[in-house]
Amino acid sequence: MIATQYEGGRTFSVVERAAAAPGRGKVRIKVAYCGVCGTDVHIYHGMMDQRVKIPLTIGHEMSGTVDAVGEGVRGFSPGDKVVVRPLDDRGQKPSDKGISHICEDLKFIGIDSPGAMQQYWNVPAFTLHKLPPEVDLRLAALTEPLAVACHDVRLSGLKQGEVAVVLGAGPIGMLVALVARKQGAEVIISELNPARIALARELGFTTVDPSSTSLVDFVREHTQNFMADVVFEVSGVQPAVEVMTQVAGLRGRIVMVAIHGQPRMVNLFQFFWKELQLIGARVYEKVDYEAAIALLTAGELPLQALITGVEPLRNIQTVFEQIDQNPSGMKVLLDCQ
Amino acid sequence: MIATQYEGGRTFSVVERAAAAPGRGKVRIKVAYCGVCGTDVHIYHGMMDQRVKIPLTIGHEMSGTVDAVGEGVRGFSPGDKVVVRPLDDRGQKPSDKGISHICEDLKFIGIDSPGAMQQYWNVPAFTLHKLPPEVDLRLAALTEPLAVACHDVRLSGLKQGEVAVVLGAGPIGMLVALVARKQGAEVIISELNPARIALARELGFTTVDPSSTSLVDFVREHTQNFMADVVFEVSGVQPAVEVMTQVAGLRGRIVMVAIHGQPRMVNLFQFFWKELQLIGARVYEKVDYEAAIALLTAGELPLQALITGVEPLRNIQTVFEQIDQNPSGMKVLLDCQ
Numbered sequence: 001m002i003a004t005q006y007e008g009g010r011t012f013s014v015v016e017r018a019a020a021a022p023g024r025g026k027v028r029i030k031v032a033y034c035g036v037c038g039t040d041v042h043i044y045h046g047m048m049d050q051r052v053k054i055p056l057t058i059g060h061e062m063s064g065t066v067d068a069v070g071e072g073v074r075g076f077s078p079g080d081k082v083v084v085r086p087l088d089d090r091g092q093k094p095s096d097k098g099i100s101h102i103c104e105d106l107k108f109i110g111i112d113s114p115g116a117m118q119q120y121w122n123v124p125a126f127t128l129h130k131l132p133p134e135v136d137l138r139l140a141a142l143t144e145p146l147a148v149a150c151h152d153v154r155l156s157g158l159k160q161g162e163v164a165v166v167l168g169a170g171p172i173g174m175l176v177a178l179v180a181r182k183q184g185a186e187v188i189i190s191e192l193n194p195a196r197i198a199l200a201r202e203l204g205f206t207t208v209d210p211s212s213t214s215l216v217d218f219v220r221e222h223t224q225n226f227m228a229d230v231v232f233e234v235s236g237v238q239p240a241v242e243v244m245t246q247v248a249g250l251r252g253r254i255v256m257v258a259i260h261g262q263p264r265m266v267n268l269f270q271f272f273w274k275e276l277q278l279i280g281a282r283v284y285e286k287v288d289y290e291a292a293i294a295l296l297t298a299g300e301l302p303l304q305a306l307i308t309g310v311e312p313l314r315n316i317q318t319v320f321e322q323i324d325q326n327p328s329g330m331k332v333l334l335d336c337q
Numbered sequence: 338m339i340a341t342q343y344e345g346g347r348t349f350s351v352v353e354r355a356a357a358a359p360g361r362g363k364v365r366i367k368v369a370y371c372g373v374c375g376t377d378v379h380i381y382h383g384m385m386d387q388r389v390k391i392p393l394t395i396g397h398e399m400s401g402t403v404d405a406v407g408e409g410v411r412g413f414s415p416g417d418k419v420v421v422r423p424l425d426d427r428g429q430k431p432s433d434k435g436i437s438h439i440c441e442d443l444k445f446i447g448i449d450s451p452g453a454m455q456q457y458w459n460v461p462a463f464t465l466h467k468l469p470p471e472v473d474l475r476l477a478a479l480t481e482p483l484a485v486a487c488h489d490v491r492l493s494g495l496k497q498g499e500v501a502v503v504l505g506a507g508p509i510g511m512l513v514a515l516v517a518r519k520q521g522a523e524v525i526i527s528e529l530n531p532a533r534i535a536l537a538r539e540l541g542f543t544t545v546d547p548s549s550t551s552l553v554d555f556v557r558e559h560t561q562n563f564m565a566d567v568v569f570e571v572s573g574v575q576p577a578v579e580v581m582t583q584v585a586g587l588r589g590r591i592v593m594v595a596i597h598g599q600p601r602m603v604n605l606f607q608f609f610w611k612e613l614q615l616i617g618a619r620v621y622e623k624v625d626y627e628a629a630i631a632l633l634t635a636g637e638l639p640l641q642a643l644i645t646g647v648e649p650l651r652n653i654q655t656v657f658e659q660i661d662q663n664p665s666g667m668k669v670l671l672d673c674q
Contacts, residue, residue: 095562099587102612155612225432241605250436260605268578268597271617275439275492278615280608 003118004316005055010044012316013055019120022070027125029082031336033141033310034116035061036323038170043111044320052111059117059334060086060110063131063140073125081131083143084123085289086110101285117316119336129289132297138310139296139303141333142175146292146303147284148257149175153183154288155281156230156255160184165219165228165247168235169196169207171306171331172257176232177205178301185230188222190215190243195328203302210239216246223249233258238265245270253277306330340455341653342392347381349653350392356457359407364462366419368673370478370647371453372398373660375507380448381657389448396454396671397423397447400468400477410462418468420480421460422626423447438622454653456673466626469634475647476633476640478670479512483629483640484621485594486512490520491625492618493567493592497521502556502565502584505572506533506544508643508668509594513569514542515638522567525559527552527580532665540639547576553583560586570595575602582607590614643667 001019004012022028040058042048052058066080076082091105092098100106107113109123131140153176158164164180166173169191177200181187189200189207200207208218219227227249233240236258244254245267256278270276284292295301308329311319313336323332338356341349359365377395379385389395403417413419428442429435437443444450446460468477490513495501501517503510506528514524514537526537526544537544545555556564564586570577573595581591582604593615607613621629632638645666648656650673660669 093562095560095564095586097563097587099612102587102610104587223432225430226434227432249432250434250439250441256605256608258605259609263602263604265600266603266605267600268593268595268603271593271615272596272619273439273617275436275617275619276615277617278608278613280610280612280614282609282612 001119002313003057004313006043006052006058008046008049008054010046012320014314014316020122022068022122024071025073025125026070026122027066027073027076027128028068029064029084029121029123030067031062031064031116031119031121032137033063033333034059034336035141035145036319036332036334037061037145039111041320041323048111057114057118058110059115060084060108061141061144062116062121063137063143064121067120069125076125076128076130081133081135081137081140082128083131083140083289083293084109084116084127085129085147085284085286086115086127086144087283088113088124088127102282117313117334117336119313129293131293135297138307138333142303142306142331143289143292143296145171145331146175146179146295147288148172149179150291150295151284151288152176152232152255152257152281153179154291155279156232156253158183158185158230162186162229163188163223163226164230164232165190166232166234167240167244168233168258169200170234173232173234174200174203174306174330176234176257178203179295180230180232181205182295182301188219188228193328199305199330203305210243215243219247228252230255236260241266245276248274248276251275251277253279256280308332310335338456339650340394341650343380343389343395345383345386345391347383349657351651351653357459359405359459361408362410362462363407363459364403364410364413364465365405366401366421366458366460367404368399368401368453368456368458369474370400370670371396371673372478372482373656373669373671374398374482376448378657378660385448394451394455395447396452397421397445398478398481399453400474400480401458404457406462413462413465413467418470418472418474418477419465420468420477420626420630421446421453421464422466422484422621422623423452423464423481424620425450425461425464439619454650454671454673456650466630468630472634475644475670479640479643479668480626480629480633482508482668483512483516483632484625485509486516487628487632488621488625489513489569489592489594489618490516491628492616493569493590495520495522495567499523499566500525500560500563501567501569502527503569503571504577504581505570505595506537507571510569510571511537511540511643511667513571513594515540516632517567517569519632519638525556525565530665536642536667540642547580552580556584565589567592573597578603582613585611585613588612588614590616593617645669647672
């Protein structure tokens with residue numbers, strides 16, 4: 001089998017090795033596709049070298065089929081189509097209060113332990129979700145980011161007919177927009193990148209370029225002064241933090257999806273004045289994976305449009321180099337077959 | 338009757354005039370006591386001269402008895418003990434979505450129209466809440482700030498047995514602490530002022546001076562790493578904004594009670610990482626007034642301890658001057674009888 005490894009210094013190696021037998025409670029997966037996440041690019045940039053044990057096979061947005069099951073594993077058989085929910089929460093403590101998906105000692109599979117950018121991958125059986133046999137494994141590789149979007153929308157408490165503003169239409173922002181629309185919201189997207197604006201519009205979204213149009217004025221007019229019921233901050237930049245409190249209406253909910261690496265200037269007065277809520281949202285829970293798989297299976301989301309390209313696993317080095325040079329790109333999949 | 342008027346330039350006048358008859362839908366109240374709110378001090382400092390129509394009788398934390406009722410008023414008779422919920426929400430629009438207590442065109446009685454720092458006060462009947470006859474009208478003058486605290490605690494979703502940290506133990510912070518404890522929370526107060534620390538401790542609260550003790554370490558030890566379930570930010574200062582995300586545990590709720598006059602540096606990463614929530618809370622709703630009156634009537638909160646002094650209405654000028662010079666003080670009442 002072929003496995004890729006992050007070696008530090010913006011370098012991946014491609015190595016040949018034998019597929020290991022799955023240990024007790026584990027399953028060996030024949031990986032079909034593995035998407036490249038922003039976090040993977042972050043790792044490639046060396047930003048997480050303190051956390052990542054080099055050399056490491058990374059990758060966590062995958063689809064595949066069960067290849068072999070270890071002792072004590074029930075409910076999975078070779079040939080089953082599966083995705084992995086890459087959260088190892090076995091380090092849970094009482095002070096985590098049962099909030100397992102973000103427990104203090106959470107290990108993220110593909111960052112803290114080997115990931116899916118290889119042909120065969122052994123994971124604990126408790127991380128698996130079975131897919132219906134008819135599911136397209138290319139689209140299924142989007143399950144993980146789609147589950148992020150399902151989590152974000154679920155925590156927002158979005159109700160049918162509400163207005164949702166999505167700040168930033170990268171892969172996660174676009175998936176959030178798709179899920180929010182599917183749940184009956186009227187979605188307005190704010191995005192600077194022309195290619196992403198074009199894609200958002202192709203997908204039927206009302207889309208504003210805040211460098212040329214005032215998003216606040218636009219939302220005010222568009223909603224007859226009701227403003228947004230829900231705002232998803234998916235951009236990670238200061239201007240979005242400024243606008244998020246302005247576009248939210250009375251008791252609006254702002255979901256913090258983006259990772260802000262530094263403290264930001266926040267208009268706390270607006271939180272007080274309009275009784276806004278800020279809701280942090282990180283990864284997903286089991287129920288979000290189930291929701292994502294149901295959406296995927298229903299086949300009603302235009303997920304294919306989010307796949308920028310599919311490249312052979314052994315091209316991983318050029319794939320990461322190209323992603324770096326293409327801020328317009330959405331989701332690139334590595335074909336691990 | 339005597340009425341006081343804010344004249345601008347840190348000056349109050351005391352004027353003699355006839356009590357007006359209550360118009361249709363209005364009630365004339367014989368004011369008993371009127372507390373001095375931080376907002377009143379703000380007005381005195383000239384900070385709200387753009388909003389306040391000088392000369393104006395201010396004051397909104399009051400108690401009194403019905404003196405006369407205007408045409409069309411039902412349910413109130415002379416002699417009834419009452420408090421006023423000083424929110425005139427008659428300007429509600431559809432875009433307020435029924436969230437009347439913070440509607441865009443809300444008029445705050447005592448700021449946007451004449452207030453209670455006078456002997457007789459005419460207000461719309463819909464602002465009145467009746468008090469049981471046995472209630473002490475001095476304590477009843479705390480109904481308004483107590484309703485703020487009830488609102489804050491209600492919006493926090495506080496459950497019995499949870500740990501609540503209150504940042505800042507001025508009158509509102511102390512009332513929040515009392516209400517939270519009454520609802521079964523374990524309360525930790527953070528306060529810098531020695532006199533307020535002493536009062537908080539007299540009232541039985543675990544109290545930390547963050548200038549000499551690390552609040553974060555204290556809460557960590559005190560809770561065996563669970564950290565706070567709920568944090569009430571009642572101080573309005575940047576250091577509290579920094580600490581609020583640190584003392585909150587997984588999915589902790591932070592209630593923004595304070596008025597931050599300028600944008601603050603907020604660690605949004607912590608909101609993401611721990612799935613924190615920030616909940617803006619402003620004034621109160623009808624149900625909060627009812628809760629406050631029930632607490633007051635039950636007589637189980639040590640509200641008397643929060644009353645720093647009771648001064649004759651005609652001494653208003655010296656009262657405000659003294660409040661300015663006494664950062665340790667809590668609630669001063671004007672005796673309007």
